[in-house]
Amino acid sequence: MTRWLPIVLVVSLSSCVIGSEKYPRPRDLSPNWLVDRTRVLAVVAEPPEIRPGESATFSALIPSPDDEEQLLQFWLACPVDGNGSGFGCTTDFSDIDLEEATPEELAELGLIGVVPGPFPPTYVAPSDLLDDLEEEERLEGRYVNAQVTALPLADLEQATATDDIDFNEIEVAYKRLVISEANTPNRNPAIDRFVVDREDVPADAVVLVDAEQSYDLGIQLPDGTREIYEFVTSDGVVEERVEEPYASWYSTGGEVQEEVTLYPYLESTWTAPEERGAEGTWYVVLRDRRGGMTWWSQRWEVR
Numbered sequence: 001m002t003r004w005l006p007i008v009l010v011v012s013l014s015s016c017v018i019g020s021e022k023y024p025r026p027r028d029l030s031p032n033w034l035v036d037r038t039r040v041l042a043v044v045a046e047p048p049e050i051r052p053g054e055s056a057t058f059s060a061l062i063p064s065p066d067d068e069e070q071l072l073q074f075w076l077a078c079p080v081d082g083n084g085s086g087f088g089c090t091t092d093f094s095d096i097d098l099e100e101a102t103p104e105e106l107a108e109l110g111l112i113g114v115v116p117g118p119f120p121p122t123y124v125a126p127s128d129l130l131d132d133l134e135e136e137e138r139l140e141g142r143y144v145n146a147q148v149t150a151l152p153l154a155d156l157e158q159a160t161a162t163d164d165i166d167f168n169e170i171e172v173a174y175k176r177l178v179i180s181e182a183n184t185p186n187r188n189p190a191i192d193r194f195v196v197d198r199e200d201v202p203a204d205a206v207v208l209v210d211a212e213q214s215y216d217l218g219i220q221l222p223d224g225t226r227e228i229y230e231f232v233t234s235d236g237v238v239e240e241r242v243e244e245p246y247a248s249w250y251s252t253g254g255e256v257q258e259e260v261t262l263y264p265y266l267e268s269t270w271t272a273p274e275e276r277g278a279e280g281t282w283y284v285v286l287r288d289r290r291g292g293m294t295w296w297s298q299r300w301e302v303r
Contacts, residue, residue, distance in 0.1 A: 031256075031259075032259055033249055033250050033251060033256035033259045034250070034251065034252075034253075034256075035063050035064075035065065035250050035251065035252045035281070035283065036065060036252070037064070037065065038062060038063070038064040038065075038066075038069065038071070038150070038152075038169070038171055039062065039063065039064075039171065040060055040061070040062050040148065040150065040171045040172075040173035041061045041062070041063065041248075041250060041283055041285055041295065042060065042061040042285045042293055042294075042295050043058065043059075043060045043061075043146070043148055043173050043174070043175035043293075044058065044059050044060070044061075044175075044188065044293055044294065044295075045057070045058055045123075045146065045175055045177045045291075046058075046059070046188060047185070047186070047187055047188065048177065048178065048186050048187070048188055048290070048291045048292040048293075049141075049177075049178040049179075049180060049182065049185040049186040049187075049290075049291065049292075050125055050177070050178070050179055050185070051125070051179070051180070051181055051185070052125050052126065052127045052128065052129045052130055052179060052181075053124075053125060053126075053127040054124075054125055055122055055123060055124045055125070056122070056123050056125075056177055057120060057121060057122045058075055058112075058113065058121040058122070058123070058146055058148070058175065059121075060073060060148050060150070060173065061283065061285065061295045061297075062150050062171060063250075063252070063281065063283060063297070065252055069152055069154075070152070070153040070154070071150045071151065071152060071153060072114070072115070072116070072117075072150065072151060072152075072153045073113075073114070073115040073121075073148050073149070073150045074111065074113070074114045074115075074117075074148070074149055075111070075112045075113040075114070075115075075121035075146060075147065075148050075149075076110045076111055076112065076146070076147045076149075077107075077110060077112045077123040077144050077145065077146045077147070077177070078110050078144065078145055078147075079129070079142060079143070079144050079145075080142070080143045080144070080145055080176075107123075107124065112146070121146075121148075123144065123146060123177060125144070125179045129142060129179055130142060130179065130180070130181065136232070136236060138180065138181040139180060139181060139182050139183070139230075139232055140180060140182070140232055141178055141179050141180025141181065141182065142178075142179050142180070143176045143177065143178060143179075144176070144177045144179060145174055145175070145176060145177075146174065146175040146176075146177055147172065147173070147174050147175075148172070148173050148174075148175070149170060149171070149172050150170070150171045150172075151169055151170045151171070152169055176291060177291075178291055182229075182230065183230055184227070184228070184229040184230045186227070186229065186288070186290045186291055186292050187227060187292060188288075188292040188293060188294050189221065189225060189226075189243070189245050189286050189287075189288045189292055189293065189294055190221065190222050190225050190294060191219045191220070191221065191284070191286055191294055191295075191296045192219075192220045192221055192222040193219070193220045194217075194218070194219055194282075194284075194296055194298050195217070195218040195219070195220060196215050196216070196217060196218075197215055197216050198216065198218070201298060203296075203298070205298075205299075206279075206299040206300065206301050207298060207299065207300045207301070208300075208301055208302075208303045209272040209300055209301070209302055209303065210272060210302070210303065211272055211273065211274050211275070211276055211302050212271065212272060212273070212274050213271070213272050214257075214269055214270065214271045214272075215269070215270050215271075215272070216267055216268075216269055217249065217267065217268050217269070217270050217282060217284070218266055218267035218268075219247060219266050219284055219286065219296060220266075221245070221266070221286075226242055226243045226244075226245070226263075227242070227243050227288070228240060228241070228242050228243075229241055229242075229243070229290070243288045243289065243290065244262070244263050244289060245263045245266075245286055245287060245288045245289065246260060246261065246262045246263060246266075246286075246287055246289070247260070247261050247266045247268070247284050247285065247286050247287075248260050248284065248285045248287070249261070249268040249270075249282070249283075249284050250282070250283040250284070250285075251270060251280060251281070251282050251283070251300075252280035252281050253273050253278055253280040254270055254271055254272050254273045254280065254300075255270065255271045256268055256269075256270050257269040257270065257271070266286075268284075270282070272300075272302050273302060275302060276302050276303065277301075277302060278301070278302045279299070279300070279301045279302075280299075280300055280301075281297055281298065281299050281300070282297065282298045282299075282300060283295060283296070283297050284296050
């Protein structure tokens with residue numbers, strides 16, 4: 001069983017700025033599409049919009065060039081303040097026995113899940129969360145910030161104090177969950193299939209590519225999945241709109257030409273590396289601009 005002490009230490013610090021005192025210069029940074037280190041590419045709430053009293057579960061796409069690396073994820077969730085701002089939870093876990101605490105007790109402190117761990121990340125919206133809002137305001141609702149902190153499990157198991165933890169290895173990301181009484185609550189988009197040069201690729205297939213050759217990568221959406229929804233303007237006018245999703249493209253190698261593509265052109269050009277035998281993964285994250293998202297990953301190998 002993973003020891004809880006290091007988890008408590010990191011949870012207590014997870015609202016702080018994480019990183020060393022030495023910051024890389026912009027020209028030293030890798031391109032955004034390149035997954036050359038452990039990164040949080042997406043955080044998904046299912047569903048992305050709930051009513052008071054309902055629950056949402058969370059998952060994260062956190063790839064690493066090292067397929068053998070195991071990450072520990074712990075999740076917090078806290079309502080934002082009245083103006084919709086605020087990141088992270090300021091919670092003191094020192095007075096609770098985390099080994100004996102129930103998920104309900106931990107949730108009251110903002111801790112909603114540990115992966116791998118005793119319970120999956122799940123947030124239950126208080127039934128009275130919107131009670132102080134006017135009826136029209138409830139249609140828009142409130143946000144709750146979910147925060148995931150991930151770090152290598154091997155490093156954590158060896159740590160006995162914060163000094164033993166390399167904070168440069170920690171990844172932190174946030175996800176806003178909407179709690180509302182909207183007539184058309186948001187649902188996550190879906191990806192029906194992945195295509196290479198307009199040819200469908202099975203989800204579990206390894207795509208063989210030629211060195212230094214370019215390929216058109218794409219995703220297809222299921223028919224009828226672009227949601228029609230009601231949008232309340234700042235003047236209180238209700239408008240009917242249609243989702244316009246967009247895709248973000250990533251790869252562990254080669255070169256991605258278009259990092260972001262907009263509906264209906266959900267395609268990107270990728271050039272394979274020159275090294276024969278090189279292996280890697282494409283990742284694409286689809287967002288609907290309303291807080292909903294999903295992802296797809298596909299393996300490739302240079303023959």
